[in-house]
Amino acid sequence: MTQGPRLTPLAESLPASVPFVGPETQERDRGHPFIARLGANESLFGPAPSVIEAMANAASETWKYGDAQSWNLRVALADHLGVGMDHIMVGEGIDGLLGYLVRLTVGQGDRVVTSQGAYPTFNYHVAGFGGELVTVPYRDDHEDPDALIAKAREVDAKLVYIANPDNPMGTWHDAARMQAMIDAVPDGTLLVLDEAYLEFAPEGTAPAIDPDDPRVIRMRTFSKAYGMAGARVGYAIGAKPLITAFHKIRNHFGMARVSQAGAVAALADQDYLAEVQAKVTVARGRIAEIAAENGLATLPSATNFVAIDCGADGDFARRVLSELIARDIFVRMPFAAPQDRCIRVSVGDPADLDAFAAALPDALAAARNA
Known part of the structure; x- marks a missing residue:
């Protein structure tokens, strides 16, 4: 039998995994793309x-x-x-x-x-x-x-x-x-x-x-x-x-x-950077509005994403996340309790956030009925 690679003891002990499962991997597994990519904290506004x-x-x-x-x-x-x-x-x-x-x-x-x-x-x-x-x-x-x-x-x-x-x-x-x-x-x-x-x-x-x-x-x-x-x-x-x-x-x-x-x-191109910063401020406010419309609170954010408190524990937030993904909305969430009571939504353009706003009520209802 041919011997496999002789890994170091340290490498042998490590899992063959990466810290994040990317949206492309999820899309391949699902067989179709997301309609809103709001989970990786990328700038959906793109470069200048x-x-x-x-x-x-x-x-x-x-x-x-x-x-x-x-x-x-x-x-x-x-x-x-x-x-x-x-x-x-x-x-x-x-x-x-x-x-x-x-x-x-x-x-x-x-x-x-x-x-x-x-x-x-x-x-x-x-x-x-x-x-x-x-x-x-x-x-x-x-x-x-x-x-x-x-x-x-x-x-x-x-x-x-x-x-x-x-x-x-x-x-x-x-x-x-x-x-x-x-x-x-x-x-x-x-x-x-x-x-x-x-x-x-x-x-x-x-x-x-x-x-x-x-x-x-x-x-x-x-x-x-x-x-x-x-x-x-x-x-x-x-x-x-x-x-x-x-x-x-x-x-x-x-x-x-x-x-x-x-x-x-x-x-x-600092002028373009200023434009992006202004758009991010507006989008953070829109995410907070969407959360409030669904009876949820948000954490203050100094980033290009907003953490939405789903109002229960991590298991419930994971169900919300799963239901959003099932509705073609890519978001992520914190890994550790008690922060895992939240989902994390990246800012996007109005169409992306409208798609999130349309999916969230049904995702919450399905998570509550699971």
């Missing part, structure tokens, strides 16, 4: 016309590898952020950067602290490199900075992760609270501050960037407000020694030439 033009122009040069240093993009980001380009690392979305960071810092048995039910792709990377995940609960549907820091100190964590604004709840802390968290990071621990949704948050959400602060690395993306989720462009801001260390292990040709060109154009 200037971005599409830049990417189309770059497509003719796809025979070339992308710039391994993402030089033009890092220069543009440095100018936009007011930091040196040596403090910026570009990677294959925040997901790719999280994988590199965990590989750099987490060995077998090293402890990492996060919130129970927070962004699962981070947990996926920690498991993949043999780290031990330690969790703390949310507090009032917010991640709890004080509890995260206390637990990191207690277990001597290598990393402590928080998203601000938060995914999956959409809640947020102000800059002063986040700066206090940075200031409280224990020696030997690195704070991973995921700011993927920052462009949707109120002014005063993000603390000022100190690029030389070794206690924190900040991660941002072009996947959300800039409408480029499929292009996979994220970036990290951190102290130079840590940013330099990424070169030890990163995929040096991981960034496509077309993606780099699109991100440079997106950053230059």
Whole structure:
């Protein structure tokens, strides 16, 4: 008999699964498409016309590898952020950067602290490199900075992760609270501050960037407000020694030439970003109206999605989710109790939200009668 691949003991112990079941997978399983794609927190408003033009122009040069240093993009980001380009690392979305960071810092048995039910792709990377995940609960549907820091100190964590604004709840802390968290990071621990949704948050959400602060690395993306989720462009801001260390292990040709060109154009088109931000504000209000029309409450959101409290427990919310999917509406929900009493609905254009509004009453009725 031919022997199969000789996996490492760690790899052998891991499930062959991914953190999210994508809408395309669900559509293949169902045999037909969704009519409203409101579950992945993509920007249904798409990228700016200037971005599409830049990417189309770059497509003719796809025979070339992308710039391994993402030089033009890092220069543009440095100018936009007011930091040196040596403090910026570009990677294959925040997901790719999280994988590199965990590989750099987490060995077998090293402890990492996060919130129970927070962004699962981070947990996926920690498991993949043999780290031990330690969790703390949310507090009032917010991640709890004080509890995260206390637990990191207690277990001597290598990393402590928080998203601000938060995914999956959409809640947020102000800059002063986040700066206090940075200031409280224990020696030997690195704070991973995921700011993927920052462009949707109120002014005063993000603390000022100190690029030389070794206690924190900040991660941002072009996947959300800039409408480029499929292009996979994220970036990290951190102290130079840590940013330099990424070169030890990163995929040096991981960034496509077309993606780099699109991100440079997106950053230059701040007028379009402002248009998207305005549309997101309107759509969040529409989702809240739809929820209220059905006797449901929503959580305040600083993201491009809204968490709707289904008014019962996680089992009921899962039935609502299933009934919406059966009616061709793709949404998602938090994984951990008590946050799993909610469903999470991404903003969309009026037609998408009208489809959601039409499906929700029947989905709720079917869930209640199940």
